[in-house]
Amino acid sequence: MQYRKNRHLQRLAGILEIPQDIVLDLPRITMLGNRQLLVENHKGIIEYTPSLVRIKLEQGELLIHGHELILSNLQVEQILVEGTVEEVKYDM
Amino acid sequence: MICNMSHYISGTVKIKVSGVMPEKFINLCVIQNIFLWGLTKNNEGLFVCMRLADFFTIRPIVRNSKNHIQVVDYSGLPFFARKMKRRKMLVIGAVLFLIILNTLVSYIWFIDIVGVKSISPQQIRDIVYENGLKPGMLRNDIPIKKVENQIMLTLPEVAWVGISFTGIHAVVEIVEKTIPKTQDKAPANIIAIKDGVITEIIALAGQSLVKKGDTVKKGDLLIKGVSYEGPIVDSTISSPPSQKIRANGIIKARVWYESYGESELVTNVYERTGRQEIGVSLKVGQQEFQLKRVAEKPEKIVEVEVFNKKLSWWRNQDIAVESNISTYYELNAKRVEISMEEAKEQSKVRAITALQSLIPETAHVLSRNIEVLQMPEKNLVRVKVSVETVEDIGEFVTIKDEDNIPLN
Numbered sequence: 001m002q003y004r005k006n007r008h009l010q011r012l013a014g015i016l017e018i019p020q021d022i023v024l025d026l027p028r029i030t031m032l033g034n035r036q037l038l039v040e041n042h043k044g045i046i047e048y049t050p051s052l053v054r055i056k057l058e059q060g061e062l063l064i065h066g067h068e069l070i071l072s073n074l075q076v077e078q079i080l081v082e083g084t085v086e087e088v089k090y091d092m
Numbered sequence: 093m094i095c096n097m098s099h100y101i102s103g104t105v106k107i108k109v110s111g112v113m114p115e116k117f118i119n120l121c122v123i124q125n126i127f128l129w130g131l132t133k134n135n136e137g138l139f140v141c142m143r144l145a146d147f148f149t150i151r152p153i154v155r156n157s158k159n160h161i162q163v164v165d166y167s168g169l170p171f172f173a174r175k176m177k178r179r180k181m182l183v184i185g186a187v188l189f190l191i192i193l194n195t196l197v198s199y200i201w202f203i204d205i206v207g208v209k210s211i212s213p214q215q216i217r218d219i220v221y222e223n224g225l226k227p228g229m230l231r232n233d234i235p236i237k238k239v240e241n242q243i244m245l246t247l248p249e250v251a252w253v254g255i256s257f258t259g260i261h262a263v264v265e266i267v268e269k270t271i272p273k274t275q276d277k278a279p280a281n282i283i284a285i286k287d288g289v290i291t292e293i294i295a296l297a298g299q300s301l302v303k304k305g306d307t308v309k310k311g312d313l314l315i316k317g318v319s320y321e322g323p324i325v326d327s328t329i330s331s332p333p334s335q336k337i338r339a340n341g342i343i344k345a346r347v348w349y350e351s352y353g354e355s356e357l358v359t360n361v362y363e364r365t366g367r368q369e370i371g372v373s374l375k376v377g378q379q380e381f382q383l384k385r386v387a388e389k390p391e392k393i394v395e396v397e398v399f400n401k402k403l404s405w406w407r408n409q410d411i412a413v414e415s416n417i418s419t420y421y422e423l424n425a426k427r428v429e430i431s432m433e434e435a436k437e438q439s440k441v442r443a444i445t446a447l448q449s450l451i452p453e454t455a456h457v458l459s460r461n462i463e464v465l466q467m468p469e470k471n472l473v474r475v476k477v478s479v480e481t482v483e484d485i486g487e488f489v490t491i492k493d494e495d496n497i498p499l500n
Contacts, residue, residue, distance in 0.1 A: 044119040050133055071131030074140075076122055 027057050029088070037064060037081040037088070045071070045079065053081055060092035103144035103168030106130070111159030114138040120153045121146075144170055200229050201260040208266050211249055219246050220264060231257055279336035282315040282486040284308045288345035291482055298339030308345065308485075315339040317491055336491055343486040346458070349450055352465075353443030354474040355435045360425050362393065367422040375414040386420050393423040432473065436464060439475035447479055455483035 006024060013023040021028050021041065030038040039055055039062065046054040046061060048071060053064040065087035073080035109117055118140065121128055126149070130141040142150075144166070154161050176183050203220060205213040220226075223239040236255045243253045243266075252267040282298070290306045298315040302308055317339040371386040399417040430438070440462055451457070458480045465474045 044122060045115050048115055048118070048131065048133060048138070072129055074118065074122055074128035074131060076125055 025058050027062070029062070031085070031088070034066075034085045035082065037085050038078060039081070040078045042077075042079055045074075050083070055079060060090060063087075063089040063091055065089070099143065099168065101169050103170040104141055104166065105144055105147045105163055106139060106141045106165040107147070108136070108162045108164050109138045109140060109159050110162070111157065113157065114159060117153060117157040117159045120157055121150065124149070124153065126150065139164060144168065197260060198231050199260065200225070200231055200234065200257070200262045201227050203227060203262045203264060205264045205266065207268070209268055211247060211266065211268065215247070216243060216264060216266065219243050225255070225262060225264075234262070276488070276490075277338060279317045279491045280338045280488040281313055281317045281491055282339045282341060282343065283489050284310055284312045284314055284343075284345070284485045285487045286310055286345070286347050286483075286485045288347040288485055290314075290343065290345045292342065292344035294343075295339070295341040297337055298341065300341065314343050314486055315341045339488075341486065343484060344482055345485045347455070347481050347483055347485065349447050349479045349481070351443045351447045351450075351477050352474055353439035353441070353446065353477065354472055355430075355438040355442065357432070357435050357471050357473065358427060358429050361428050362395070362423040362425055364395070365422045365424045369420045371418045371420065373416045373418075375416065386418070393425060395421045395423055397421065435473040436475060439473050440477065443475055443477040447477060451479065451481060452483060455481040457481050 009023050010020065012018075013020050020026065025041065027042055028040040030040075032038075041058070042062075043056040043058060046056050048054075048069075050069050051065065051067050053066075053069055053071070055062045055064070064081055064085060066083050066085040069081055069083035069085075071079060072082045111117070114137070118128065118131070118138075121142075126142060126146045128140050128142055130139070132139050150161070203217065203225065205216050205220075208216065219242055220239055223235070223242045225234050225236075225239050234255075240253050240255055243264075244250055249268055249271070250266055251269040254265045256263050256265070287309050288307075290302050290304055290308060293300050293302060293304060293314065295315050298317050298319075300315050301313055308314065317337050319335045319337050369386045370384065372383040374381045374383055397419045399419070401415045401417065402413075443462075460480075461478045463476045463478070465476055467474050
């Protein structure tokens with residue numbers, strides 16, 4: 001049911017040329033080299049250590065491996081991770 | 093930047109979160125729309141920065157998430173203000189300082205006078221003082237226009253005057269008129285200022301006494317300051333009463349200059365070795381006390397530099413106190429040898445520099461002759477430089493009234 005609904009929404013978005021992240025409630029992840037990572041539309045953090053940040057998303061979670069990671073900006077709509085990012089992994 | 097400014101104004105707190113699940117606390121904060129930044133974690137715990145206003149609202153969240161918080165650091169205007177409240181005198185002092193500075197700056201303390209050449213600055217200072225521009229006056233109370241006008245009226249030599257204020261200085265800028273030089277109309281003769289042979293003489297006013305080719309000596313009369321009306325044919329005929337005028341004319345003459353320059357092939361040059369000793373003596377009235385004596389070493393060549401210190405006259409009236417600091421520099425003699433050519437060049441340069449002060453700038457140099465003289469001493473090189481020039485040798489000499497001018 002969920003899958004079908006998504007498919008319809010995706011087609012609608014394609015026809016109307018609306019950005020998909022708004023229609024499907026997806027996170028938007030922006031990386032600046034390997035030193036900054038901005039995650040918009042998140043659902044909070046699950047775990048934070050200087051070497052691993054786990055961010056909860058609408059579906060699944062995002063794992064960021066690296067070292068000396070700092071959460072330099074934390075708001076309802078966005079998280080800014082700074083430090084040296086080594087690996088970004090999607091866990092559905 | 094703007095974010096930092098607003099943080100400074102509202103005040104920020106850095107707290108340490110300790111407990112089982114610090115992440116829970118953070119998530120709850122985020123949901124409550126509390127802005128967090130600078131999240132770091134190390135062995136001691138989780139550190140997070142937040143606004144001071146938010147800090148007062150997090151108590152229920154802390155309880156809910158079963159964590160402990162501890163304030164580690166705080167900064168911003170509210171904390172600074174609280175600190176200043178406890179140190180009232182510091183604030184009062186700072187405000188007082190600014191007030192005093194501001195008041196003192198609004199007064200004039202110095203008056204500078206610039207641009208004067210022939211007028212004495214004291215004269216202008218007096219006028220300025222009389223008209224209300226004095227040290228210690230409030231800057232706004234000074235009638236600038238009036239002072240300027242008064243200077244213009246009192247001193248006709250002034251073409252323009254401007255008064256401006258730069259800080260606590262009042263600058264009186266003066267531009268003087270360039271008054272054309274009054275020509276001397278007094279009757280005068282022209283005499284020779286140098287020995288030479290006349291090459292050209294044109295008397296524009298007066299009576300020329302020498303011809304082209306004549307040899308003249310210094311002080312000889314060249315053009316006499318009398319009106320000349322036609323050639324004097326016969327001396328027996330009584331000459332018409334002559335009138336004294338100011339002689340004028342062009343007199344050019346050949347002039348010779350000679351000068352010698354010498355230079356030694358081997359010279360002793362003294363150099364400071366760097367070793368020095370300082371002797372100090374104090375003079376009170378007539379008595380002199382040696383505070384630090386320098387042992388005399390006759391085998392060494394020394395150079396002495398004496399530095400005399402006196403108190404200002406107003407502090408030194410009753411008993412004259414004076415100190416003498418003499419620095420003894422040790423010298424080292426060094427033999428310097430130069431080649432024959434170099435010695436010649438040096439002597440030549442010396443001779444020419446000696447001549448340059450004698451030859452006027454307007455002179456036209458005809459020839460320059462350099463001759464090396466043979467000297468009995470082997471060490472010495474002497475060079476003779478002779479220069480021939482053509483130049484104006486006339487000079488005005490005012491005729492005194494008692495001089496009677498004989499006509500020949």
